[in-house]
Amino acid sequence: MRPNARRTTLADIAQAAGVSVATVSKVVNGRGDVAPHTRVRVQELLHQHDYLAPVFRHTEAVETPTIEVQFKGGLKSYVAETLEGIVDAAAESGASVVVSKASSAPHWARDLVSAGRRAVIAVTSVYTAAHLNELARSGLPLVVLDPLHLPDSRVNSVGATNFGGGLAATRHLLSLGHRRIAYLGGPAMAVCNQARMHGYRAAMEAEGQRVPEAYVRPGEFTYETGLTGASALLDLEAPPTAVFAGNDEIALGVVETARVRGLRVPEDLSVVGFDDTSLAQMASPPLTTVRQPLREMGAAALRTALRLANGEKLESHHVELATELVVRASTAPPREEPPPHD
Numbered sequence: 001m002r003p004n005a006r007r008t009t010l011a012d013i014a015q016a017a018g019v020s021v022a023t024v025s026k027v028v029n030g031r032g033d034v035a036p037h038t039r040v041r042v043q044e045l046l047h048q049h050d051y052l053a054p055v056f057r058h059t060e061a062v063e064t065p066t067i068e069v070q071f072k073g074g075l076k077s078y079v080a081e082t083l084e085g086i087v088d089a090a091a092e093s094g095a096s097v098v099v100s101k102a103s104s105a106p107h108w109a110r111d112l113v114s115a116g117r118r119a120v121i122a123v124t125s126v127y128t129a130a131h132l133n134e135l136a137r138s139g140l141p142l143v144v145l146d147p148l149h150l151p152d153s154r155v156n157s158v159g160a161t162n163f164g165g166g167l168a169a170t171r172h173l174l175s176l177g178h179r180r181i182a183y184l185g186g187p188a189m190a191v192c193n194q195a196r197m198h199g200y201r202a203a204m205e206a207e208g209q210r211v212p213e214a215y216v217r218p219g220e221f222t223y224e225t226g227l228t229g230a231s232a233l234l235d236l237e238a239p240p241t242a243v244f245a246g247n248d249e250i251a252l253g254v255v256e257t258a259r260v261r262g263l264r265v266p267e268d269l270s271v272v273g274f275d276d277t278s279l280a281q282m283a284s285p286p287l288t289t290v291r292q293p294l295r296e297m298g299a300a301a302l303r304t305a306l307r308l309a310n311g312e313k314l315e316s317h318h319v320e321l322a323t324e325l326v327v328r329a330s331t332a333p334p335r336e337e338p339p340p341h342d
Contacts, residue, residue, distance in 0.1 A: 008049040016049075017042050028114050046114055047107045066096040067305050068112050070103070071123040077277040078221075078247070078294065082123055082145060085298025093306055104131075109138040118309035121301050124148055127155070141308035145301045146292075148190045156308065157318045158301045162192045165290035165323035166199020169244045169272045172288070172325055174207050177333045178242040178270060181215070184229040184254065185246035188218035193246055196274060200244055215240060219250070226253015234261060234269075241334040242270035248279045251287055255330070266332035276326055285329035293321045 010028070014021045019038060026034050027042040028051075034042075045051075069086055071079050083099065090097045102122065105111075109131075112120065119141040127144065132155065135142050144157040166183075173181050183200045186193040197216065204211050214236055219225030226245060230253060233240055245251035251273030258269045265271055265285060273280055276291035300319055307314065 008051045013042060013045050013049065013051060016045050043107055043111060047110050051114060064094060064096050065118040065306060065309055066098060066116055067119050067121060067302065067309070068117040069097055069099045069121045069123065070101065071099075072102045076249070077279050078249075078275055079123055081277055081294040082298040082301075085295030086121060086302045087298075088295070089299035089302040093302065095302070095306060097302075107134070109134040109140050113138045113140055119143065119305035121145060121305050141305060143301045143305045143308070145297060146192060148187070148192065155317070156304055156314060158297050158304060158321070159192065159318065160292045160297060160321050161323045162195035163199040163202075165274060165292070165325075166196035166244070167203050168199075168323070168325040169196075169274065169290050170200045170203035172327065173242045173244065173270060173272060173331065174203060174209070176242075176270065176331060179207075179209055180238060180240045180334075181209075181242045181244060182233050182240035183216045183244050183246070184226065184233065184250055185216075185218050186221040186225070186250070193218065193221075196244075196246055212238075219246075221247045221249060223249045223253040223256075226250040226255075227257050228253075230254040230257035234258070234263075240269075242272070242331070244272045244274075246274055248273040248275045248277050248283075248287060248289055251289065251330075252279060252283055255283065255287075266330050268335070270331040270334070272331060280326075280328070283330070288328045288331040289326055291324045291326045293323075296321055 010021050010024045014024045017024065019042065023034060023038065024042055027039050028046070067090065069083065087097055098117070117140065120135065122142065122144045124146050127142070142155055144155055146159050147157045170181060181204065183197055185197055201211060217229045217232065219229055226249065229250070230243065233243065234257065243254050245254055251271050254271050255265050258265050263269050271287065273287045273289035274292065275294065276289045277294070280287035280289045300321065304314065304319070
Protein backbone atom coordinates (compact mmCIF):
# COMPACT_ATOMS: atom_id res chain seq x y z
CA MET A 1 0.00 0.00 0.00
CA ARG A 2 1.47 3.32 -0.95
CA PRO A 3 1.56 6.02 1.73
CA ASN A 4 -0.24 9.32 1.08
CA ALA A 5 0.89 12.72 2.26
CA ARG A 6 -2.70 13.36 3.25
CA ARG A 7 -5.05 10.45 3.79
CA THR A 8 -8.37 10.58 1.98
CA THR A 9 -11.27 11.11 4.35
CA LEU A 10 -14.94 10.14 4.18
CA ALA A 11 -15.72 13.83 3.62
CA ASP A 12 -13.47 13.85 0.53
CA ILE A 13 -15.28 10.83 -0.92
CA ALA A 14 -18.69 12.27 -0.04
CA GLN A 15 -17.89 15.56 -1.78
CA ALA A 16 -16.63 13.80 -4.91
CA ALA A 17 -19.70 11.55 -5.06
CA GLY A 18 -22.18 14.31 -4.26
CA VAL A 19 -23.61 12.43 -1.27
CA SER A 20 -23.54 12.79 2.49
CA VAL A 21 -20.74 11.53 4.74
CA ALA A 22 -23.32 9.25 6.37
CA THR A 23 -24.01 7.57 3.01
CA VAL A 24 -20.30 6.96 2.39
CA SER A 25 -20.00 5.54 5.91
CA LYS A 26 -22.83 3.11 5.19
CA VAL A 27 -21.04 1.87 2.06
CA VAL A 28 -17.74 1.46 3.93
CA ASN A 29 -19.44 -0.52 6.69
CA GLY A 30 -21.41 -2.76 4.36
CA ARG A 31 -24.85 -1.38 5.22
CA GLY A 32 -27.65 -2.36 2.84
CA ASP A 33 -29.74 0.83 2.88
CA VAL A 34 -27.91 2.56 -0.01
CA ALA A 35 -29.19 2.77 -3.59
CA PRO A 36 -27.24 0.37 -5.88
CA HIS A 37 -26.04 3.08 -8.30
CA THR A 38 -24.89 5.23 -5.37
CA ARG A 39 -23.06 2.30 -3.80
CA VAL A 40 -21.22 1.56 -7.05
CA ARG A 41 -20.21 5.23 -7.46
CA VAL A 42 -18.93 5.47 -3.88
CA GLN A 43 -17.03 2.16 -4.15
CA GLU A 44 -15.35 3.34 -7.35
CA LEU A 45 -14.23 6.54 -5.64
CA LEU A 46 -12.99 4.62 -2.58
CA HIS A 47 -10.91 2.47 -4.90
CA GLN A 48 -9.60 5.41 -6.93
CA HIS A 49 -8.50 7.23 -3.79
CA ASP A 50 -7.02 4.11 -2.12
CA TYR A 51 -9.24 4.74 0.88
CA LEU A 52 -8.74 2.39 3.83
CA ALA A 53 -11.01 2.44 6.84
CA PRO A 54 -9.29 3.59 10.06
CA VAL A 55 -9.90 0.16 11.57
CA PHE A 56 -7.49 -1.29 9.02
CA ARG A 57 -4.98 1.58 9.00
CA HIS A 58 -4.29 1.13 12.67
CA THR A 59 -4.44 -2.61 13.02
CA GLU A 60 -2.56 -2.52 16.28
CA ALA A 61 -5.58 -0.86 17.84
CA VAL A 62 -8.03 -3.53 16.64
CA GLU A 63 -9.00 -5.76 19.55
CA THR A 64 -11.26 -8.10 17.56
CA PRO A 65 -9.85 -8.97 14.11
CA THR A 66 -12.52 -9.93 11.57
CA ILE A 67 -11.94 -12.70 9.03
CA GLU A 68 -14.06 -13.08 5.89
CA VAL A 69 -14.99 -16.70 5.09
CA GLN A 70 -16.17 -17.26 1.52
CA PHE A 71 -17.60 -20.38 -0.03
CA LYS A 72 -19.09 -21.27 -3.40
CA GLY A 73 -22.28 -23.22 -4.04
CA GLY A 74 -24.70 -24.53 -1.45
CA LEU A 75 -24.15 -24.74 2.29
CA LYS A 76 -23.67 -28.51 2.30
CA SER A 77 -22.61 -30.76 5.16
CA TYR A 78 -18.92 -30.52 4.21
CA VAL A 79 -18.97 -26.70 4.24
CA ALA A 80 -21.07 -26.56 7.42
CA GLU A 81 -18.61 -28.72 9.35
CA THR A 82 -15.55 -26.76 8.22
CA LEU A 83 -17.36 -23.53 9.16
CA GLU A 84 -18.01 -24.96 12.61
CA GLY A 85 -14.28 -25.49 13.06
CA ILE A 86 -13.53 -21.95 11.86
CA VAL A 87 -16.11 -20.38 14.17
CA ASP A 88 -14.98 -22.39 17.21
CA ALA A 89 -11.33 -21.44 16.62
CA ALA A 90 -12.32 -17.80 16.14
CA ALA A 91 -14.14 -17.81 19.48
CA GLU A 92 -11.06 -19.24 21.19
CA SER A 93 -8.80 -16.67 19.52
CA GLY A 94 -11.01 -13.65 20.20
CA ALA A 95 -11.64 -13.09 16.48
CA SER A 96 -14.84 -12.47 14.54
CA VAL A 97 -15.99 -14.26 11.39
CA VAL A 98 -18.18 -13.02 8.55
CA VAL A 99 -19.49 -15.70 6.16
CA SER A 100 -20.35 -14.86 2.55
CA LYS A 101 -20.63 -16.33 -0.94
CA ALA A 102 -17.55 -15.88 -3.15
CA SER A 103 -17.80 -12.65 -5.15
CA SER A 104 -16.44 -11.51 -8.51
CA ALA A 105 -17.72 -7.93 -8.22
CA PRO A 106 -15.26 -5.16 -9.15
CA HIS A 107 -12.91 -4.20 -6.32
CA TRP A 108 -14.45 -6.85 -4.03
CA ALA A 109 -11.22 -7.32 -2.09
CA ARG A 110 -10.81 -3.58 -1.68
CA ASP A 111 -14.34 -3.41 -0.31
CA LEU A 112 -13.50 -6.10 2.24
CA VAL A 113 -10.49 -4.08 3.39
CA SER A 114 -12.64 -0.96 3.68
CA ALA A 115 -15.09 -2.95 5.78
CA GLY A 116 -12.29 -3.87 8.19
CA ARG A 117 -11.57 -7.46 7.18
CA ARG A 118 -8.09 -8.67 8.07
CA ALA A 119 -7.89 -11.84 5.92
CA VAL A 120 -9.96 -14.14 3.71
CA ILE A 121 -10.56 -17.88 4.08
CA ALA A 122 -11.89 -19.55 0.92
CA VAL A 123 -13.61 -22.92 1.40
CA THR A 124 -13.00 -25.05 -1.74
CA SER A 125 -13.52 -21.98 -3.94
CA VAL A 126 -11.68 -21.58 -7.24
CA TYR A 127 -9.59 -18.41 -7.21
CA THR A 128 -8.34 -17.14 -10.57
CA ALA A 129 -5.25 -15.04 -11.26
CA ALA A 130 -7.55 -12.00 -11.33
CA HIS A 131 -8.81 -12.83 -7.82
CA LEU A 132 -5.25 -13.25 -6.55
CA ASN A 133 -4.12 -10.00 -8.15
CA GLU A 134 -7.04 -8.16 -6.57
CA LEU A 135 -6.13 -9.58 -3.16
CA ALA A 136 -2.46 -8.69 -3.65
CA ARG A 137 -3.33 -5.10 -4.54
CA SER A 138 -5.51 -4.82 -1.44
CA GLY A 139 -2.88 -6.39 0.83
CA LEU A 140 -5.46 -8.87 2.11
CA PRO A 141 -4.04 -12.33 3.06
CA LEU A 142 -5.77 -15.44 1.67
CA VAL A 143 -6.01 -18.99 3.03
CA VAL A 144 -7.66 -21.64 0.84
CA LEU A 145 -9.20 -24.58 2.67
CA ASP A 146 -9.06 -27.89 0.72
CA PRO A 147 -8.05 -26.26 -2.59
CA LEU A 148 -9.63 -27.64 -5.76
CA HIS A 149 -6.66 -26.66 -7.91
CA LEU A 150 -2.92 -26.53 -7.38
CA PRO A 151 -2.33 -23.48 -5.21
CA ASP A 152 -0.48 -20.48 -6.63
CA SER A 153 2.83 -19.85 -4.89
CA ARG A 154 1.21 -16.79 -3.33
CA VAL A 155 -1.57 -18.85 -1.74
CA ASN A 156 -1.51 -20.45 1.68
CA SER A 157 -3.71 -23.52 2.01
CA VAL A 158 -4.92 -26.20 4.42
CA GLY A 159 -5.89 -29.70 3.27
CA ALA A 160 -5.78 -33.38 4.19
CA THR A 161 -3.81 -36.48 3.15
CA ASN A 162 -6.08 -37.32 0.22
CA PHE A 163 -3.67 -39.80 -1.38
CA GLY A 164 -3.29 -41.70 1.88
CA GLY A 165 -7.05 -41.71 2.34
CA GLY A 166 -7.61 -43.16 -1.13
CA LEU A 167 -4.96 -45.78 -0.44
CA ALA A 168 -6.54 -46.78 2.88
CA ALA A 169 -10.07 -46.99 1.44
CA THR A 170 -9.00 -49.25 -1.41
CA ARG A 171 -6.78 -51.43 0.76
CA HIS A 172 -9.76 -51.99 3.06
CA LEU A 173 -11.88 -53.25 0.16
CA LEU A 174 -9.01 -55.42 -1.10
CA SER A 175 -8.56 -56.91 2.37
CA LEU A 176 -12.21 -57.97 2.32
CA GLY A 177 -11.56 -59.89 -0.90
CA HIS A 178 -12.87 -57.43 -3.49
CA ARG A 179 -11.03 -57.25 -6.79
CA ARG A 180 -13.57 -55.49 -9.01
CA ILE A 181 -13.36 -52.09 -7.32
CA ALA A 182 -14.42 -48.87 -9.06
CA TYR A 183 -13.65 -45.25 -8.26
CA LEU A 184 -16.43 -42.70 -8.66
CA GLY A 185 -15.02 -39.24 -8.05
CA GLY A 186 -15.36 -35.49 -8.35
CA PRO A 187 -14.02 -33.09 -11.01
CA ALA A 188 -11.21 -34.74 -12.97
CA MET A 189 -8.81 -31.81 -12.55
CA ALA A 190 -9.51 -31.14 -8.87
CA VAL A 191 -6.33 -31.73 -6.85
CA CYS A 192 -8.12 -33.55 -4.02
CA ASN A 193 -9.93 -35.82 -6.50
CA GLN A 194 -6.71 -36.66 -8.35
CA ALA A 195 -4.95 -37.52 -5.08
CA ARG A 196 -7.78 -39.83 -3.95
CA MET A 197 -7.91 -41.50 -7.35
CA HIS A 198 -4.13 -41.99 -7.43
CA GLY A 199 -4.28 -43.54 -3.95
CA TYR A 200 -6.93 -45.94 -5.27
CA ARG A 201 -4.82 -46.84 -8.32
CA ALA A 202 -1.68 -47.29 -6.21
CA ALA A 203 -3.46 -49.78 -3.92
CA MET A 204 -4.86 -51.72 -6.88
CA GLU A 205 -1.51 -51.85 -8.68
CA ALA A 206 0.28 -52.97 -5.50
CA GLU A 207 -2.06 -56.00 -5.45
CA GLY A 208 -1.52 -56.66 -9.16
CA GLN A 209 -5.13 -55.76 -9.97
CA ARG A 210 -5.97 -54.34 -13.38
CA VAL A 211 -8.21 -51.25 -13.39
CA PRO A 212 -10.57 -51.23 -16.40
CA GLU A 213 -10.98 -47.78 -17.90
CA ALA A 214 -14.73 -47.87 -17.27
CA TYR A 215 -14.12 -48.37 -13.55
CA VAL A 216 -12.83 -44.81 -13.05
CA ARG A 217 -15.47 -42.12 -13.53
CA PRO A 218 -15.07 -38.40 -12.71
CA GLY A 219 -18.06 -36.18 -11.99
CA GLU A 220 -18.97 -33.65 -9.33
CA PHE A 221 -18.90 -34.00 -5.55
CA THR A 222 -22.68 -34.42 -5.53
CA TYR A 223 -25.39 -36.96 -4.76
CA GLU A 224 -26.46 -36.81 -8.43
CA THR A 225 -22.99 -37.97 -9.54
CA GLY A 226 -23.44 -40.98 -7.27
CA LEU A 227 -26.81 -41.80 -8.84
CA THR A 228 -25.74 -41.53 -12.47
CA GLY A 229 -22.22 -42.86 -12.00
CA ALA A 230 -23.36 -45.95 -10.10
CA SER A 231 -26.00 -46.64 -12.74
CA ALA A 232 -23.32 -46.61 -15.46
CA LEU A 233 -21.04 -48.87 -13.41
CA LEU A 234 -23.77 -51.39 -12.64
CA ASP A 235 -24.72 -51.56 -16.33
CA LEU A 236 -21.26 -52.90 -17.23
CA GLU A 237 -20.97 -56.54 -18.34
CA ALA A 238 -18.68 -57.12 -15.34
CA PRO A 239 -19.93 -54.56 -12.79
CA PRO A 240 -17.84 -53.77 -9.71
CA THR A 241 -18.55 -55.49 -6.42
CA ALA A 242 -17.32 -52.41 -4.55
CA VAL A 243 -17.26 -48.65 -5.17
CA PHE A 244 -14.91 -46.15 -3.58
CA ALA A 245 -16.65 -42.78 -3.81
CA GLY A 246 -14.83 -39.44 -3.81
CA ASN A 247 -17.01 -38.08 -1.00
CA ASP A 248 -19.94 -39.06 1.22
CA GLU A 249 -22.57 -37.43 -1.01
CA ILE A 250 -21.45 -39.48 -4.01
CA ALA A 251 -21.43 -42.60 -1.83
CA LEU A 252 -25.04 -42.02 -0.76
CA GLY A 253 -26.04 -41.71 -4.41
CA VAL A 254 -24.39 -45.09 -5.05
CA VAL A 255 -26.30 -46.65 -2.14
CA GLU A 256 -29.61 -45.28 -3.48
CA THR A 257 -28.97 -46.57 -7.01
CA ALA A 258 -28.20 -50.01 -5.58
CA ARG A 259 -31.44 -49.93 -3.55
CA VAL A 260 -33.55 -48.99 -6.58
CA ARG A 261 -32.04 -51.91 -8.51
CA GLY A 262 -32.80 -54.36 -5.73
CA LEU A 263 -29.17 -54.71 -4.64
CA ARG A 264 -28.26 -54.79 -0.96
CA VAL A 265 -25.42 -52.82 0.59
CA PRO A 266 -23.06 -54.37 1.62
CA GLU A 267 -24.20 -57.92 0.70
CA ASP A 268 -24.32 -57.24 -3.06
CA LEU A 269 -22.27 -54.05 -3.27
CA SER A 270 -19.77 -52.52 -0.83
CA VAL A 271 -19.49 -48.74 -0.72
CA VAL A 272 -16.82 -46.49 0.83
CA GLY A 273 -17.12 -42.69 1.05
CA PHE A 274 -14.76 -39.85 1.89
CA ASP A 275 -15.06 -36.98 4.43
CA ASP A 276 -17.00 -38.61 7.32
CA THR A 277 -19.61 -35.87 7.45
CA SER A 278 -22.72 -36.33 9.57
CA LEU A 279 -24.34 -37.86 6.48
CA ALA A 280 -22.11 -40.92 6.79
CA GLN A 281 -23.37 -41.76 10.26
CA MET A 282 -27.04 -41.14 9.35
CA ALA A 283 -26.91 -43.27 6.19
CA SER A 284 -28.60 -46.66 6.00
CA PRO A 285 -26.46 -48.64 6.42
CA PRO A 286 -23.98 -46.35 8.22
CA LEU A 287 -21.21 -45.55 5.77
CA THR A 288 -17.65 -46.82 5.84
CA THR A 289 -15.66 -43.72 4.93
CA VAL A 290 -12.35 -41.91 5.13
CA ARG A 291 -12.47 -39.33 7.87
CA GLN A 292 -11.22 -35.95 6.76
CA PRO A 293 -10.73 -33.80 9.90
CA LEU A 294 -13.02 -31.03 8.67
CA ARG A 295 -13.39 -29.11 11.93
CA GLU A 296 -9.66 -29.31 12.60
CA MET A 297 -8.95 -28.11 9.06
CA GLY A 298 -11.27 -25.16 9.59
CA ALA A 299 -9.54 -24.32 12.86
CA ALA A 300 -6.10 -24.55 11.22
CA ALA A 301 -7.24 -22.23 8.41
CA LEU A 302 -8.49 -19.66 10.94
CA ARG A 303 -5.26 -19.71 12.92
CA THR A 304 -3.24 -19.40 9.70
CA ALA A 305 -5.34 -16.42 8.58
CA LEU A 306 -4.78 -14.67 11.92
CA ARG A 307 -1.03 -15.23 11.71
CA LEU A 308 -0.93 -13.75 8.22
CA ALA A 309 -3.09 -10.81 9.32
CA ASN A 310 -0.55 -10.11 12.05
CA GLY A 311 2.28 -10.10 9.52
CA GLU A 312 3.84 -13.38 10.69
CA LYS A 313 5.93 -15.52 8.35
CA LEU A 314 4.67 -19.08 7.91
CA GLU A 315 6.90 -22.14 7.94
CA SER A 316 5.00 -23.71 5.02
CA HIS A 317 2.51 -22.51 2.39
CA HIS A 318 0.50 -25.73 2.65
CA VAL A 319 -0.54 -27.79 5.69
CA GLU A 320 -1.99 -31.31 5.46
CA LEU A 321 -3.85 -33.01 8.30
CA ALA A 322 -4.08 -36.79 8.55
CA THR A 323 -7.06 -38.78 7.26
CA GLU A 324 -8.37 -41.96 8.92
CA LEU A 325 -10.45 -44.88 7.69
CA VAL A 326 -13.69 -45.35 9.67
CA VAL A 327 -15.21 -48.80 9.13
CA ARG A 328 -18.98 -49.06 9.50
CA ALA A 329 -21.66 -51.27 7.95
CA SER A 330 -21.50 -50.46 4.21
CA THR A 331 -18.61 -52.83 3.42
CA ALA A 332 -18.39 -56.63 3.59
CA PRO A 333 -16.68 -59.50 1.73
CA PRO A 334 -17.96 -59.98 -1.83
CA ARG A 335 -20.02 -62.85 -3.11
CA GLU A 336 -18.05 -65.32 -5.24
CA GLU A 337 -17.28 -63.52 -8.47
CA PRO A 338 -15.89 -64.43 -11.88
CA PRO A 339 -12.81 -62.52 -13.08
CA PRO A 340 -13.54 -59.30 -15.02
CA HIS A 341 -13.57 -59.60 -18.79
CA ASP A 342 -11.16 -57.70 -21.04
